[in-house]
Amino acid sequence: MSLLEIIDLRAKVGDREILKGINLTVKHGEVHAIMGPNGSGKSTLAGVLAGRELYEVTGGQVLLDGKDLLEMAPEDRAREGVFLAFQYPVEIPGVSNMYFLKAAVNQIRKHRGQEELDAMDFLNLVREKMQIMKMDQTLLNRPVNTGFSGGEKKRNEIFQMAVLEPKLAILDETDSGLDIDALRTVSGGVNAMRSPERGMIVVTHYQRLLNEIVPDYVHVLADGRLVKSGGKELALELEAGGYAALGIYDEEEAVGRV
Amino acid sequence: MTAVAEQNAQWLELFTQQPAAEPWIQALREEAFARFSAQGFPTTHHEEWRFTNVAPVTKVARAARPADKPAAIPEQAKPHLAKYASLDHPFVALNTAFLHDVRVITVPRGATLEAPIEITYEGPAEGTAAHPRTLILVGANAQCTIVETYKGEGTYFTNAVTEIVVADSAVVDHYKIQQESLSAYHIATLQAAIGRSAAFSSHSISLGGALTRNDVNAVLSEGSDANINGLYIVNGTQHVDNHTAIDHAKPHATSHELYKGILDGQSHAVFNGKIIVRQDAQKTDSKQTNKNLVLSDDAVIDTKPELQIWADDVRCTHGATIGQLDSEMLFYLQSRGIGRKDARNLLIYAFAQDIVDRIKVQSLRDSLERTLFEKFHEHPE
Numbered sequence: 001m002s003l004l005e006i007i008d009l010r011a012k013v014g015d016r017e018i019l020k021g022i023n024l025t026v027k028h029g030e031v032h033a034i035m036g037p038n039g040s041g042k043s044t045l046a047g048v049l050a051g052r053e054l055y056e057v058t059g060g061q062v063l064l065d066g067k068d069l070l071e072m073a074p075e076d077r078a079r080e081g082v083f084l085a086f087q088y089p090v091e092i093p094g095v096s097n098m099y100f101l102k103a104a105v106n107q108i109r110k111h112r113g114q115e116e117l118d119a120m121d122f123l124n125l126v127r128e129k130m131q132i133m134k135m136d137q138t139l140l141n142r143p144v145n146t147g148f149s150g151g152e153k154k155r156n157e158i159f160q161m162a163v164l165e166p167k168l169a170i171l172d173e174t175d176s177g178l179d180i181d182a183l184r185t186v187s188g189g190v191n192a193m194r195s196p197e198r199g200m201i202v203v204t205h206y207q208r209l210l211n212e213i214v215p216d217y218v219h220v221l222a223d224g225r226l227v228k229s230g231g232k233e234l235a236l237e238l239e240a241g242g243y244a245a246l247g248i249y250d251e252e253e254a255v256g257r258v
Numbered sequence: 259m260t261a262v263a264e265q266n267a268q269w270l271e272l273f274t275q276q277p278a279a280e281p282w283i284q285a286l287r288e289e290a291f292a293r294f295s296a297q298g299f300p301t302t303h304h305e306e307w308r309f310t311n312v313a314p315v316t317k318v319a320r321a322a323r324p325a326d327k328p329a330a331i332p333e334q335a336k337p338h339l340a341k342y343a344s345l346d347h348p349f350v351a352l353n354t355a356f357l358h359d360v361r362v363i364t365v366p367r368g369a370t371l372e373a374p375i376e377i378t379y380e381g382p383a384e385g386t387a388a389h390p391r392t393l394i395l396v397g398a399n400a401q402c403t404i405v406e407t408y409k410g411e412g413t414y415f416t417n418a419v420t421e422i423v424v425a426d427s428a429v430v431d432h433y434k435i436q437q438e439s440l441s442a443y444h445i446a447t448l449q450a451a452i453g454r455s456a457a458f459s460s461h462s463i464s465l466g467g468a469l470t471r472n473d474v475n476a477v478l479s480e481g482s483d484a485n486i487n488g489l490y491i492v493n494g495t496q497h498v499d500n501h502t503a504i505d506h507a508k509p510h511a512t513s514h515e516l517y518k519g520i521l522d523g524q525s526h527a528v529f530n531g532k533i534i535v536r537q538d539a540q541k542t543d544s545k546q547t548n549k550n551l552v553l554s555d556d557a558v559i560d561t562k563p564e565l566q567i568w569a570d571d572v573r574c575t576h577g578a579t580i581g582q583l584d585s586e587m588l589f590y591l592q593s594r595g596i597g598r599k600d601a602r603n604l605l606i607y608a609f610a611q612d613i614v615d616r617i618k619v620q621s622l623r624d625s626l627e628r629t630l631f632e633k634f635h636e637h638p639e
């Protein structure tokens with residue numbers, strides 16, 4: 001059975017259809033990159049998979065290890081192993097990173113029938129993962145993402161992923177805003193999590209990330225559809241010729257960013 | 259007879275049934291009763307009571323029984339009792355007209371009390387009224403913490419007045435925890451006279467009561483500092499009204515005010531923050547903030563700053579916000595496996611966090627944290 005099966009998925013925001021029939025299969029152990037112009041629907045796809053209420057699914061099916069993902073609440077999807085690294089991580093003043101993450105780990109462990117971690121075990125786990133991500137430990141005591149720099153927020157996302165050990169990781173432009181050293185660290189963290197059981201969807205605009213996290217497949221999303229798929233060389237083609245080479249215009253240039 | 263006259267006649271009967279007290283107390287009572295009779299209970303036509311209808315309170319209040327034992331008011335109260343809280347407030351007048359047991363707390367000059375002074379008022383019997391009165395006298399350079407707790411069971415009316423005199427350079431932290439029964443009426447005035455270079459903080463936590471009205475009034479002297487905080491959490495048909503008045507009478511004083519409210523169900527909250535900066539009070543630094551988190555469509559908040567500034571070299575800021583739980587934050591928490599209810603609770607709790615953090619009495623902070631969690635734990639979707 002495939003890890004993730006997306007069949008003719010359609011979704012809208014308000015009255016506007018954004019996803020116009022997406023088909024994608026991710027098998028255990030695979031890394032799929034999704035590229036595409038601004039506004040083409042990449043974050044929408046990521047959000048629909050994670051269960052964001054803003055999007056209304058109007059058709060299609062999504063199966064995670066054969067289970068109907070679309071009928072689950074966002075927290076149940078996370079407990080079943082879906083993880084979304086946000087393009088724009090949300091600042092939550094007043095909620096400490098540590099408290100938040102401990103609650104998350106333990107709710108997920110409970111769902112999996114594992115014992116909850118006590119304070120000591122949790123701290124050890126967190127320390128180990130922070131080291132991999134070269135993260136400052138003081139970030140743990142701060143409110144979630146609040147006042148974090150762009151780079152710190154992205155690291156924090158991957159750090160959370162490392163702690164929560166999902167089955168399916170969706171990384172939405174995790175590379176944006178990272179300098180080259182941070183990009184290496186973050187990619188290293190992601191690569192360390194590649195395993196035969198885990199699948200990943202990596203949304204990016206840039207080849208430089210795909211040099212670090214080498215994908216098995218690359219897809220191009222344009223105007224709500226996957227218009228082209230190929231191996232990792234497809235990303236190199238795009239880098240050289242841009243989307244225009246594929247006959248796709250960039251919405252950002254055409255109508256400006258919404 | 260008109261309604262007011264009829265009411266007054268009943269009150270007069272109740273008033274005259276009180277056992278006689280020493281002449282100075284009797285004189286206070288009589289003056290107060292005259293002032294109360296002249297005003298009657300406020301209606302929503304009074305600006306100060308626009309959003310708070312006390313009609314249900316007056317019914318319970320009238321069913322009060324007179325005390326059967328003589329008043330117990332220590333002699334040291336005499337120079338201060340009823341010298342600060344204004345009888346222009348009808349409920350202060352009513353409380354003073356029925357002065358009976360007065361709790362007097364004196365902290366000698368220069369004394370530092372490590373342990374908080376705890377005062378607990380148990381609500382009166384079903385269907386009756388009580389007029390608790392507290393006088394706190396803190397000597398120069400002294401330091402202390404006072405915790406007043408109000409609780410009870412059933413339907414009753416608590417009409418409390420607390421006067422605090424903070425002498426020069428004293429440091430006083432006052433906490434009031436209002437956890438009355440959900441069918442009780444609670445009207446209370448806290449009146450603080452703050453001396454030169456003294457520091458006073460007030461933390462008013464309102465959790466219970468069908469109808470609550472808090473007046474917190476502080477009069478500042480030269481170089482004094484007031485921190486006036488409040489947290490109100492209401493649900494169902496609860497009504498809570500917080501009126502604060504900070505009077506910068508003299509120069510170089512600072513006041514920081516933060517009131518936060520969490521409203522659910524069909525509750526109604528009122529915040530009215532008056533800041534007076536007198537002509538003399540140059541270099542005043544005053545900041546007022548009122549923030550409200552509204553969890554339901556039917557809850558209502560009326561919030562209003564009221565600034566009266568007569569001096570020119572001052573810094574006064576104020577701001578009020580009314581918001582809902584942030585759906586992006588909720589989704590972020592849920593996307594990490596945290597259930598919707600827990601995510602909501604975390605955010606509600608986070609909203610109240612800075613008020614909780616200001617509470618310096620550890621046991622109080624712990625119990626408030628527990629209450630917050632319990633209060634919202636079983637929240638319906």
Ligand SMILES: Nc1ncnc2c1ncn2[C@@H]1O[C@H](COP(=O)(O)OP(=O)(O)OP(=O)(O)O)[C@@H](O)[C@H]1O
Pocket residue numbers: 013014018036037038039040041042043044045054087258
């Ligand atoms: N909350 C919203 N309300 C209205 N329209 C929205 C909303 N969110 C997204 N959209 C629209 O949906 C379309 C797809 O947006 P989406 O964020 O999925 O694009 P994207 O491919 O991730 O773009 P980028 O590369 O810039 O991140 C865009 O036209 C966007 O304006």
Ligand SMILES: [Mg+2]
Pocket residue numbers: 042043044087172173
């Ligand atoms: Mg996007």
